[in-house]
Amino acid sequence: MSSPSATGSARDILRVRDLSTRFFTEEGQVNAVEGVSFDVRDGEVYGIVGESGSGKSVTALSVIDLVASPGRVTSGEVWYRNRELAEEFGDDRPEAVDGEFVE
Numbered sequence: 001m002s003s004p005s006a007t008g009s010a011r012d013i014l015r016v017r018d019l020s021t022r023f024f025t026e027e028g029q030v031n032a033v034e035g036v037s038f039d040v041r042d043g044e045v046y047g048i049v050g051e052s053g054s055g056k057s058v059t060a061l062s063v064i065d066l067v068a069s070p071g072r073v074t075s076g077e078v079w080y081r082n083r084e085l086a087e088e089f090g091d092d093r094p095e096a097v098d099g100e101f102v103e
Helices: 056-063 085-092
Strands: 012-025 028-041 071-080
Touching (some): 071 085
Antiparallel strands (some): 012 071
């Protein structure tokens, strides 16, 4: 794993590196998100745009580790305020996250 000082700055709020999510079904594997990386710095606002089915919602759910079965985040790192979320919470991540869709 990369150290925060090697990959980010003090202004980084959120850093996502090489995030991939797959869905495993009887029909086969679907690569819903593949190799997504981005940074959000203090004071910046971003939106994820794309066609229906392009992976916007799955990307957002992957960042906060709320992808439902049969989906699974298969690779990547998510850092929030220079703390890697997988190491921060492990299996003890919060049970619920309040989120809303904006149209």
